[in-house]
Amino acid sequence: MxxxxxxxxxxxxxxxxxxxxxxxxxxxxxxxxxxxxxxxxxxxxxxxxxxxxxxxxxxxxxxxxxxxxxxxxxxxxxxxxxxxxxxxxxxxxxxxxxxxxxxxxxxxxxxxxxxxxxxxxxxxxxxxxxxxxxxxxxxxxxxxxxxxxxxxxxxxxxxxxxxxxxxxxxxxxxxxxxxxxxxxxxxxxxxxxxxxxxxxxxxxxxxxxxxxxxxxxxxxxxxxxxxxxxxxxxxxxxxxxLFGVGPTLTVAVDTSAGMGNLLLQATRQLARLIESRIGTEQEPLRYVLVPFQGASASSVRVTSDPREFQSALAALGSSARSSCSAPSMTAVLQALEASSDEGDLFLLTQSRASDDSLASTVSGLAQRKHTRIHALLAGSCGGAASTEAAYQRLAEETGGQVFSLRATEAAVFAHLVDATVRANAVTLLALSDARGGGRSLSVPVDASLSQVTFSLSGSPSLRLTRPDGSLVSARDPGVRIAQGATGILVTVLAPAPGIWSATLTPAGAFSFQVLGESPMDVDRFEFVEAMGRLGHQGYLAPPGLPVLSSLLATARLSGDIASARFELRSPEGVLLQTLVLAPEPGGSPLEFFGPAGLSSQPFVVYGVGRSSTGDTWQRVLPGALRPRTVRLLAPATQGLLPGSRAVVSFQVHNTGAPNLFRPSVRTDPRFGARVTPDLLVLGQGQVGVFTVQWEVPRDAAPGMTATLRTTVESLAPQGMENFADVVGVVAGAPR
Incomplete structure (x- = not known):
C-alpha cells in the first residue's frame, strides 16, 4: 500500500x-x-x-x-x-x-x-x-x-x-x-x-x-x-x-566459599577478553555485574567503561563463609533488569537456587528481552548446582546452555563469552536431548560467516569435518578449542562455506549449538495480530508468549538472502511444521507474512534458504517455545504523574482447563506496585481481571520511563504462565 x-x-x-x-x-x-x-x-x-x-x-x-x-x-x-x-x-x-x-x-x-x-x-x-x-x-x-x-x-x-x-x-x-x-x-x-x-x-x-x-x-x-x-x-x-552499537556483557557470579580458584581464573580470563576488545566493533556498549552469595545478592554494577568493569571483576573475591544455597534467581533477575535486549547472560555458581520460585519470572523476562541465559556450574558443594532444575529450565527456554566446570576449566567460560557476546552473533543450529545417544549432524555454513563455534555440553567428545572431508584439529590455523570434563567448544575462523559434519557421542543428556558471526540473520520472528485503522494498519505481537490459536506469523531477515522458508522443529531437531510465509506484494523482499496454527508441542523456529551466491543458509531463533493456554492483556503504555498513583487493569484469558492463577508484578525499585486480587479462579474460556496500583515517586523526572513487568502463573496444576509489560512514561509539559 x-x-x-x-x-x-x-x-x-x-x-x-x-x-x-x-x-x-x-x-x-x-x-x-x-x-x-x-x-x-x-x-x-x-x-x-x-x-x-x-x-x-x-x-x-x-x-x-x-x-x-x-x-x-x-x-x-x-x-x-x-x-x-x-x-x-x-x-x-x-x-x-x-x-x-x-x-x-x-x-x-x-x-x-x-x-x-x-x-x-x-x-x-x-x-x-x-x-x-x-x-x-x-x-x-x-x-x-x-x-x-x-x-x-x-x-x-x-x-x-x-x-x-x-x-x-x-x-x-x-x-x-x-x-x-x-x-x-x-x-x-x-x-x-x-x-x-x-x-x-x-x-x-x-x-x-x-x-x-x-x-x-x-x-x-x-x-x-x-x-x-x-x-x-x-x-x-x-x-x-540510542542506536544499540556494541553488544552487552552481563554476568551474575557466586562469590561463596568454594568458588575460589574458578572465580579467580574466570574473572582474569574475562578481563583479558575485555582488554582485547577495547576500541573494536566487538567492544561491549554496556557491562552488568551482579555478585551474590549466601542469603542475598549484592548491588548491581552497571557501567559503559571497560576499565571500571575490569576493576569490579578484580575486586571480586570468594567469601570465607561456605554456602551451597544462594539467591541466584534474584541475582539473575537483577542482572536482566539492568541489561540491554538481545544479549547473553552468564550465571557462574556452585549453589542451588534458594529462590527457585522466581524461575518463571526470570524466564519470562529473559524471553521478552530476547536474552539467552547460560549457567556455568562449579563442582564444589558436592555438585549441588548441577542438580538444580531451574538452571536447565532457564537455558532451554531462553536458548542458552549449561556447563559443569572444574576449578581449572575457566577457559570454557571465557570461550563461551567470546563466541556469544558479539556484534553480529547468530545461531546456526540448536539441539537438546535428554535421552542422549550418538548423533551425526549436517551444518550448513554460508560465506557470510566470519567465524563459527561448535558448542557441546554433556560430553567432551566432538568430531568435526569440513566440506572437503578434512578433520578439524587443534593444530589447524584459525582453530581454537576449550575442553572440559563435560563439554567442549571449537571455534573456526574464516570457515569454508559448505556442509560441515558434526559427530557427537554423549552418554546422557546433551545440548549442542553452532554459533557464528554474520550480518545475515532472522532479525525478527513473531506471532502477530493486525492493529490500527484501515490505511494505518500494521502487525504487532500481542504481549507475552504465543497462545494456542491460529495466528499470523511475521519474519524480517537481514543480509544477502535470495530465498527463505521457515520451519518449526522440536528441541531434538525433528521437523514439526513448515510455515507458508511470503513477502507482501510490493513490500520488502526480506519481510515475510502468513498464517501459523500452533499445537501444544514445544518448538524451535528455524529459517532456511539460499543466499544470492547460492550458499545454503540456516539460522535458529534461540529458545524453545511452548504455546500457552493463558493470555495476559494490558495497555502497552501508561501515562504517569510525579507523586501520583496509577491504576492499571489486566485481563487474564484462560483457554485451557479450569485453574487457579496467581498474578505477580515487578517494577523499578523507586516505584511501588500492589496487585489486587492476589488469586483468580478461572474456568475454561473465562476471563478474569486484576489491577495494579502503581506508585510514582514525587521526584520522577518528565520523560522518565519505568516498566511494570507482570506475570500470571497457574497453581493447580502448575506449569502454565504468561506475562505482559506496561511501560510508564512520566508526563512532562502539557501535550
Missing part, C-alpha cells in the same frame, strides 16, 4: 547508523534498537482520539509542543543511560513528525524536505489557516473512458495556508463547514466530501495518493534531521546507546 512508518524509521536509522558510525552493515544490537523505536512509533496509532499526535485538525501548535517535549525527553533519558526511554520517545516523536507530511497540505504547496520548525522551539511555524478559514471543497466525480466512476481530489484544496485534515472521532473538531477532511473509508467526520491524506498509494484510502511518495521522501528527510539534531546534543556514548 506504500511506505509505512516502519519503513521510514528503519531506513532513517540504517542510513544514519552508516553515517554516524561508518558501519557497512547494521549490527544485531542496532537492528534491535531500531525495532524498539519503530514499535513505539506504531503504538501512536492506538490513539485515534488526540489528533495532535498525528498533526490532524490543524493542531500545529499542539503537535509542535509534543515534538519539542519528546525531543527534550529523549535527551534526558539518554543522558541518564535509559536506552528504553530514549528509544521509546524517539519512536513516538517520529510517528507524529512523519504524519505531518501525509496529513497536511505542505507537499501540495510545493514544499519538500525537513521542516525543522516543527521541533526546534526557536523557529516559528509557517503561517497556517485560521479556525474560520475555509480550506477545502468537495472532491469531484469523474467518468473515465471505460465508463467507470472515479473520484478526483486533485483540486479540492482552497487555500495556500498550511492546513491538515480533520478526522472523525478525534478531539479536534472543525469550526467551519469547509475544513478539509482526512479522508478514507474510516473517516466519518463532517466536512467536504473527500480528503487530503497521503498515507498510502491507494485511492480508496488516500484521496491525495499520487503524492504519497513525495510525502514519504520528505518524512524520511525530516526523521533523519530530527535525529541529527539529537546527535548534536549527545555524547558519542549516548548516541551509541
Amino acid at each position: 506504500g511506505v509505512t512508518h516502519e519503513d521510514l524509521t528503519q531506513r532513517a536509522m540504517e542510513e544514519l547508523g552508516a553515517e554516524f558510525f561508518a558501519t557497512e552493515h547494521s549490527t544485531r544490537g542496532m537492528r534491535s534498537a531500531t525495532e524498539e523505536i519503530w514499535k513505539a512509533n506504531a503504538e501512536v496509532d492506538d490513539d485515534q482520539t488526540n489528533g495532535f499526535k498525528h498533526f490532524d485538525g490543524e493542531s500545529f501548535v499542539a503537535g509542535k509542543q509534543r515534538l519539542v517535549s519528546l525531543f527534550e525527553g529523549t535527551l534526558r533519558s539518554l543522558r541518564a543511560e535509559d536506552a528504553q526511554g530514549g528509544r521509546r520517545q524517539l519512536g513516538q516523536a517520529l510517528h507524529t513528525l512523519q504524519d505531518f507530511y501525509a496529513h497536511s497540505n505542505w507537499i501540495e504547496s510545493g514544499h519538500s524536505g525537513a521542516l525543522s520548525s516543527l521541533w526546534r522551539p526557536e523557529q516559528p511555524l509557517p503561517t497556517f489557516a485560521g479556525e474560520d478559514t475555509p480550506t477545502c471543497e468537495a472532491c469531484e466525480f469523474v467518468i473515465i473512458s471505460d465508463g467507470s466512476l472515479l473520484v478526483d481530489c486533485g483540486h479540492n484544496l482552497s487555500t495556500v495556508a498550511l492546513t491538515s485534515g480533520f478526522y472523525g472521532g478525534e478531539n479536534e473538531v472543525p469550526r467551519h463547514a469547509s475544513k478539509c477532511r482526512h479522508g478514507g473509508p474510516t473517516d466519518t467526520g463532517p466536512g467536504p466530501f473527500g480528503g487530503i491524506n497521503k498515507d498510502t498509494r491507494l485511492q480508496t484510502l488516500s484521496p491525495h495518493h499520487p503524492l504519497h511518495d513525495a510525502a514519504a521522501d520528505s518524512a524520511l528527510e525530516a526523521s533523519k534531521q530530527f535525529i541529527r539534531d539529537l546527535q548534536g546534543q549527545l555524547t558519542e556514548r549516548q548516541l551509541k546507546l
